[in-house]
Amino acid sequence: MNRVGAEYLVGEDYLPVAEHGLIGDLRTVALVGTDGRIDWFCAPRFDSPSVFGSLLDARKGGHWTIRPDCEQASRQQFYFPETTILITRMLTEDGIVEIQDFMPVVRAHDEGHRQRLVRRVVGIRGRMRMAVEIAPRLDYGRARHRTALLPTGVRFTGDELSVTVHSDVELRAEGDDARGRFTIEEGQTVLFVLHTADPVDPAAGDPGTADADGVDEEAVDALFRATTAFWHGWLRQSTYHGRWREMVHRSALTLKLLTHEPTGAVVAAPTLGLPEHIGGERNWDYRYVWIRDAAFSLYALLRLGFTDEAKAFIQWLTACLHNADGAENGPLRVLYSIDGHARLPETTLDHLEGYRGSRPVRIGNDAAGQLQLDIYGELIDSIYLFNKYSVGISHDSWMDLCGIVDWLIDHWSAPDEGIWETRAGPQDHTYSRLMCWVAVERMIRMARQRGLPGDLVRWSQARDRIYHQIIDRGWHEEAGTFVQRFRDGPGGPHPPVVDAALLLMPMVKFLSPDDPRFRSTMDAIEDQLVMDSLVYRYDPSMSPDGLTGPEGTFSICSFWWVESLTRTGQIERARLALEKTFTYANHLGLYAEQIGMTGEHLGNFPQAFTHLALISATTNLDRAMR
Known part of the structure; x- marks a missing residue:
């Protein structure tokens, strides 16, 4: 234009x-x-x-x-x-x-x-x-x-x-x-x-950058130099020196920009109301801390050596756990404000027409009241990595985690809204069960590695029950794939709908990447959800999510696809898919939540979820190529 x-x-x-x-x-x-x-x-x-x-x-x-x-x-x-x-x-x-x-x-x-x-x-x-x-x-x-x-x-x-x-x-x-x-x-x-x-x-005049004749040019030069020095100094901490250094470091800088330094909180995106479909209703406020997104961000930053950000987030999380209200939906909420508040009522700004006429424009987010059991696995897996590669968690944090896993063992089989926080009612989501398994399994690992106290017998029994349920009910024999929802769950029987989140099965060590069931699931996802290198998260026409209108391909899923190809030994295909996915970044290397049919960016921008997945996929492919 x-x-x-x-x-x-x-x-x-x-x-x-x-x-x-x-x-x-x-x-x-x-x-x-x-x-x-x-x-x-x-x-x-x-x-x-x-x-x-x-x-x-x-x-x-x-x-x-x-x-x-x-x-x-x-x-x-x-x-x-x-x-x-x-x-x-x-x-x-x-x-x-x-x-x-x-x-x-x-x-x-x-x-x-x-x-x-x-x-x-x-x-x-x-x-x-x-x-x-x-x-x-x-x-x-x-x-x-x-x-x-x-x-x-x-x-x-x-x-x-x-x-x-x-x-x-x-x-x-x-x-x-x-x-x-x-x-x-x-x-x-x-x-x-x-x-x-x-x-x-009384100091609103800000004499530090202005004088009687206008702006103080020397003061602005000093600000420019200090800003340059800060970002150069921060980026020097990175341990990544691979083939795609520019893209990885731009993603790291983006994740850092989405960090609220006083609290350690990491917001999912800095915008609200940008539509997943132009003119549609899928317009959300993402300026909050999603436990899921922040946990993955923690993992990505740890991979690059940025341990200070990981420590700050753990401190923020510890404060949230201490302030947990013990409500029906568990000790953790799906998302929080920067200050750790969990009540974020969703309202609309009816006086605004929305981006290119996409209404409603929402502030706040009712997903804060949902039950999403996957967040426990994503969070505890990141804490496990922090405990392994950084200074380790404190006694108080460990005891908080023990309380969380005890609650989870009593509630892991409950239907929930799932990773994509749909608005069609709770279901038995395979991915949610998978991440419950991750939560319990990582707690067992941490307890054994550091000799920390915990009811290992009870935890081990729960871990095995979750594992067997995923195999027995999450696998669809006729379709030859793991499915999004158990077909005998609420409102069933359900058709065998695939979900791109299931690409994480080998990444979280649930299955070997060579397991025939995972390979078959990859084939089903490629057949139904992959378009060139871009990946849809699921098919709303097969799995109604309570909202109208289509959406674009989900950028984090595209990088999960690259990582799945890498882990299954398909290195050349992974490299080609990665290079293709890079072409959908904007001119600065930034990604929105989704990519549309003609390559347009959709949803909130830039999206932490996408950039952390880019870091993970790229560093793993680099390692495999070496």
């Missing part, structure tokens, strides 16, 4: 999801489009209301756009090497400019370090006329604000949040917004620094 004019945000003017880059400060993130538009930014945290949200409503959501003041411009976007500093280049016949977007990292120990979003415009060639429009819409566009020009910028003040943008560009107020034009020549730099604050904060 190359239309760039004075009336920019009109009608259905939405960038494709893939046409975005991500910047962040370990508190929150912003999405920056290839058109120079920030159309998603929540502050001060991932789960705070949006300041800029035109991603979900082009007219009412708010945006911050910097663009050439002309009709046509070519655009390119890339990251400053091995950092999260995003550079958007705009090329016209008159010249070339770069917009350097970044958020200086705010560490927990940095007292008084304000949250900032820096936009530095640099003239590369020629002379170009530029336009800037700053149009915040606080609280998802529900709250009014006051706009006041400053000697060095503009301030937007709402009841709950103050947003100040300092600049050396002269701005003018137009209604609730601020606009300006400037000319930039080769070698010149124009600066914008946004920061947020409580509206009653």
Whole structure:
């Protein structure tokens, strides 16, 4: 989409999801489009209301756009090497400019370090006329604000949040917004620094980046250098030096950007409401900590040597376990807020039209109240790896886990909503039983390896009962495959529906990758769910999930397919599938939750689930090729 004019945000003017880059400060993130538009930014945290949200409503959501003041411009976007500093280049016949977007990292120990979003415009060639429009819409566009020009910028003040943008560009107020034009020549730099604050904060002027004449260029240079040094220093901890280093490290940087540094929480995605089908209802809020996603993230970061993040998450988890309310659905919830709260009521923002008209736009997530038994296996498996390869878990954490596994042994045979948190009612999901087996088996391993106390006789008996049930009821003899749901479960008999989650069977050591039953299951998944290198998670037409409309291929499943090919010794096929799957990343190496029929990115973006699976698949294939 190359239309760039004075009336920019009109009608259905939405960038494709893939046409975005991500910047962040370990508190929150912003999405920056290839058109120079920030159309998603929540502050001060991932789960705070949006300041800029035109991603979900082009007219009412708010945006911050910097663009050439002309009709046509070519655009390119890339990251400053091995950092999260995003550079958007705009090329016209008159010249070339770069917009350097970044958020200086705010560490927990940095007292008084304000949250900032820096936009530095640099003239590369020629002379170009530029336009800037700053149009915040606080609280998802529900709250009014006051706009006041400053000697060095503009301030937007709402009841709950103050947003100040300092600049050396002269701005003018137009209604609730601020606009300006400037000319930039080769070698010149124009600066914008946004920061947020409580509206009653006496230090809201942020003298650290502004002076009487405009933005302090030396201070911004220092922020740029410090941000670069932080990301270079963090990435140097990586132990991965394989063939696909750039893709793996970009995925690691993305997972780090989705980490809330003060608490150690890892959110599933930084966005809400991006549809799994354009115009459909599968639009969810993913700005929370899914136990499943965070556990897999822990595994991926451990594989690369990032143990500090693993320790921080274990601390966050320990606090959640200590605060467990003992409700009917067990000691763990499917998802939590960043602070560890489990009550996240789902509501809709009916005033927003949704991305390209995809409604409803939901905030909160009712999946928090579901029973998903698979989370226990995913979590305990990651803790097992943390205990094995890091400093080990504490006595208190072990006792919490013992309480969890005792509850699980009493409830593992209950129907649940499963890994895909469907809304069609509880079922006997084979994958949920598989991960219950993993939970108990890993507890037995940890107890034996470290001599930790536990009822090994009871645990072993439960482990074996779960194993036999999976073999007896999860295997469909006529179809020759493990199936998504036991056919004699609630609402049965069920048809033999396959599920891509069953590709994890050898990865969690339940079956050998050479086991004929697994090979037969792979064949069924390939026949029914694999399209080229992309993989659907299941077929909704065969397995109704309580929602209408189709969805795309599920990116994490595509990387599970690569890893299954690797583990079954099909190395060349795995390598080809991996390279094909890489072609569906966006121009920066980022992935949304799903990929559509024409390669479009669908669902929330970027998705932690996808990037952690990329890390696992790639490192395992690298090892197999060596």
